[in-house]
Amino acid sequence: MSTTNFTVIRATRTSQVAAVVMLALVAIGASAPFWAGSDITMTLVEFFYFLALAQMWNLLAGYGGLISIGQQAFVGIGAYSLVALAIFGGINPFIAVFVSGAVAGLVAWPSSKLLFRLQGPYFAIGSWVLAEVFRLLLANYSALGGGSGISITESVTDMDSWWRESLTYWLSLVIGVGSVVAVYALLRSKQGLALTAVRDSEAASESLGVSVWKIKMSVYIVAAIGTGIIGALIFLTKLRVSPDAAFSIEWSALIIFIVIIGGVGTIEGPLIGTLIYFVLRNFLADFGSWYMILLGAIAILTMLFMRQGIWGWVANKFDLHLFPVQRRIQLENKE
Amino acid sequence: MSVLLKTNGVCSHYGDFQALFGIDFEISEGEVVSVIGANGAGKSTFLRSLVGLNKVSPEMVVFQDEKIGGLPPYEIVKKGIALVPEGRRLFPSLTVEENLMMGGNPGRKGDWNLRRIYDLFPILEERRNNPGTALSGGQQQMVAIGRALMSNPRLLLCDEISLGLAPLVIRDIYASMPKILASGTAVIVVEQDIGQATRIANRVYCFQEGRVSLSGRSAELTREQISEAYFGSH
Amino acid sequence: MINLIDTLIQGILLGGVYALFATGLSLSFGIMRFVNIAHGDFIVAGAYAALALIGLFPMYPITTLIVVVPALAFIGYWAQRLIYNRLLGRDIMPPLLMTFGLSIILQNLMLEIFSGDSKRLDAGDLVSSSIQVTEDLYIGLFPLGVFLLSIALLAGLQFFFAKTATGRALRATSDDKEMVQLMAINSNRIFAIAMAIASATVAIAGVALGMSKAFDPLLGPPQLIYAFEAVIIGGLGSLWGTLAGGMILGIAQAIGFRFDPGWGLLFGHLAFFGVLLFRPQGLFPKTRDR
Numbered sequence: 001m002s003t004t005n006f007t008v009i010r011a012t013r014t015s016q017v018a019a020v021v022m023l024a025l026v027a028i029g030a031s032a033p034f035w036a037g038s039d040i041t042m043t044l045v046e047f048f049y050f051l052a053l054a055q056m057w058n059l060l061a062g063y064g065g066l067i068s069i070g071q072q073a074f075v076g077i078g079a080y081s082l083v084a085l086a087i088f089g090g091i092n093p094f095i096a097v098f099v100s101g102a103v104a105g106l107v108a109w110p111s112s113k114l115l116f117r118l119q120g121p122y123f124a125i126g127s128w129v130l131a132e133v134f135r136l137l138l139a140n141y142s143a144l145g146g147g148s149g150i151s152i153t154e155s156v157t158d159m160d161s162w163w164r165e166s167l168t169y170w171l172s173l174v175i176g177v178g179s180v181v182a183v184y185a186l187l188r189s190k191q192g193l194a195l196t197a198v199r200d201s202e203a204a205s206e207s208l209g210v211s212v213w214k215i216k217m218s219v220y221i222v223a224a225i226g227t228g229i230i231g232a233l234i235f236l237t238k239l240r241v242s243p244d245a246a247f248s249i250e251w252s253a254l255i256i257f258i259v260i261i262g263g264v265g266t267i268e269g270p271l272i273g274t275l276i277y278f279v280l281r282n283f284l285a286d287f288g289s290w291y292m293i294l295l296g297a298i299a300i301l302t303m304l305f306m307r308q309g310i311w312g313w314v315a316n317k318f319d320l321h322l323f324p325v326q327r328r329i330q331l332e333n334k335e
Numbered sequence: 336m337s338v339l340l341k342t343n344g345v346c347s348h349y350g351d352f353q354a355l356f357g358i359d360f361e362i363s364e365g366e367v368v369s370v371i372g373a374n375g376a377g378k379s380t381f382l383r384s385l386v387g388l389n390k391v392s393p394e395m396v397v398f399q400d401e402k403i404g405g406l407p408p409y410e411i412v413k414k415g416i417a418l419v420p421e422g423r424r425l426f427p428s429l430t431v432e433e434n435l436m437m438g439g440n441p442g443r444k445g446d447w448n449l450r451r452i453y454d455l456f457p458i459l460e461e462r463r464n465n466p467g468t469a470l471s472g473g474q475q476q477m478v479a480i481g482r483a484l485m486s487n488p489r490l491l492l493c494d495e496i497s498l499g500l501a502p503l504v505i506r507d508i509y510a511s512m513p514k515i516l517a518s519g520t521a522v523i524v525v526e527q528d529i530g531q532a533t534r535i536a537n538r539v540y541c542f543q544e545g546r547v548s549l550s551g552r553s554a555e556l557t558r559e560q561i562s563e564a565y566f567g568s569h
Numbered sequence: 570m571i572n573l574i575d576t577l578i579q580g581i582l583l584g585g586v587y588a589l590f591a592t593g594l595s596l597s598f599g600i601m602r603f604v605n606i607a608h609g610d611f612i613v614a615g616a617y618a619a620l621a622l623i624g625l626f627p628m629y630p631i632t633t634l635i636v637v638v639p640a641l642a643f644i645g646y647w648a649q650r651l652i653y654n655r656l657l658g659r660d661i662m663p664p665l666l667m668t669f670g671l672s673i674i675l676q677n678l679m680l681e682i683f684s685g686d687s688k689r690l691d692a693g694d695l696v697s698s699s700i701q702v703t704e705d706l707y708i709g710l711f712p713l714g715v716f717l718l719s720i721a722l723l724a725g726l727q728f729f730f731a732k733t734a735t736g737r738a739l740r741a742t743s744d745d746k747e748m749v750q751l752m753a754i755n756s757n758r759i760f761a762i763a764m765a766i767a768s769a770t771v772a773i774a775g776v777a778l779g780m781s782k783a784f785d786p787l788l789g790p791p792q793l794i795y796a797f798e799a800v801i802i803g804g805l806g807s808l809w810g811t812l813a814g815g816m817i818l819g820i821a822q823a824i825g826f827r828f829d830p831g832w833g834l835l836f837g838h839l840a841f842f843g844v845l846l847f848r849p850q851g852l853f854p855k856t857r858d859r
Binding site: 061114120128129139140257260264292293295297307 | 665674680797798845
């Protein structure tokens, strides 16, 4: 009987091509402040932070199996940490952005212990209640501006405006691209394999020694850290924080719509979804509430008829994977 | 005696896993037929397929000359097939009497009603207002059987009704069989206890890994034949 | 001392309101394991429906119930049969995300149709009158009425579930929706009936909301949160538990308001998290999770 050797391969032809294309795009993007106008770079900043938020939510929901409609809690915590650190701590806001992520992670730890007592849809609503609690706490805390909010312009006014905008832009590029890379790296790692196993079958994973509880909590905290960093970035660009803006449910609404339409549970999905969102936003900006209605309707229809999202459908039809996280076995027979 | 139910090559899948590989089966009016086999042989899956809880193609199950494969359970029950499920599956929020009344929901005419069920299993009348699950195992089994009978079925499917019960209790439960048959109902009995199965049935089928490995009149089958069919020659 | 009693009474009466909001949620989850994130928005929609009706045919707000309740029940029945039933299954994502999307859509739709201005269902003197209990203690007539209404509603539902065939079928469905099919029950239809009942309570809650305070299209989410907290505090699966949960929530909020208006809601949330921490199954849980 002949023994069969096999190698585990991951990259596909398409993914290798895609990687090159994406690297080129990132390089071009990095140079943007030098040749693009302010409005283009500002739009790109928004694109990057929505992309990053979408990746974080997708990590939580699509891979961690935790559906949260309360991630705005960490957007807000990130934003307010930035304010506290930059204004009261005197720390450079660009550095404070990352420290804010750590703060969000610290808050996420006890929060998860509380929230994990709830299951499924009740976990989702609970996450929303948590965000509401933070909103109320900060609305009542006058030192950080109370209900009307606080601005952070004073911590950046001594900076040249081109530099400030460009630094903000590069920061957002790093965060946007970084979120994709980080999620990709995580999923290709051993932890990532465990995560996918847990998503597919909790019972089976438990029996193989995977601590489902610990993994979910880690994912929750990682997503919180990421979201906190992004929240700080967002309000660094807006220069003004208020509880209603920072902890608004609209963050969750937009991200969720983006991820559903793009495709939950894939890395390419949030990317596609964010692109679609920006295209739609461009055309519908004048229509006020109708644009949210349309977005919501598309998301619902996607959920009803094309559950895997646009990218999911494409990937299934053409067996396309730009970010291959699956491991394939290539057999070679030895005579 | 006319054929009541006939199956043609019933196949059943749980996702990618195939549980049944073409079961041919037949039962006539007034008969008792046993289905025996080891755990995982597909006996419960087969019963579930008959009653519509597992999906099959229309022509695979023919009941009273009608193709019923693929129909939803709530329609099959109205046509006259009732299941006493594995593990009894009583409704915990309902009392004994309410469980029985649920069984009468299909609204089929016949001999069975609350009064006759209580005559069949007198202990249930004493416990009629207790929650369904506050009874002993044997009593719960009686409720499960009574609930199925309340729909006045022409065919009663019993899935491992002796499981977990003491021998005396099992004897009492099977003692009710003649009365059930007397009302014109045919019975398919899925059993792990081979002795019980052959005693009570006219004919026996043996399942092994999703296939029929043996079938015949219980009086004519030998222990060796059954043993081999049950355990196989692996 | 009188302050304490007054606060307690306010809290208890508020509990009646929350129980009213929560009943639909409790039913829907108990029977179908289905949580409608748009629940609060449907309550607000009920208030707007009443408003629109009054705009067409001037009437007392209470009279609108005659139209609004059957209308919402009808919509709920068909929404469940045609749309929600398709989403039910082992995966929790589709119903959750779909109703979340529905929530956003409803809010924005109401914004477009009715604008963001606060509206009120004018109930005249009813809302501001109170009855005098003792020399210093007054109880608002309307809150008392709503409280009694919610008790009546809960009692009515309990009776329905205990004594009618449909009620029995609903209880059996919440126990074991597979077995119940063997009792000739079409789960599609029974779920739709459950949703119709839940929607009817939502309509009542909406009119009560509209009469008790100024409402706007974005008021839905807080109602969902109060309803949800009442259900969790009280324990899943028990209607009277939901009333108890609502009262505890109401009392916590009332106490919070006493200290500082900004703290009312916060105290409620803290009470909720407290229960979650020390007795996660709630105070009077009844549902078995399969």
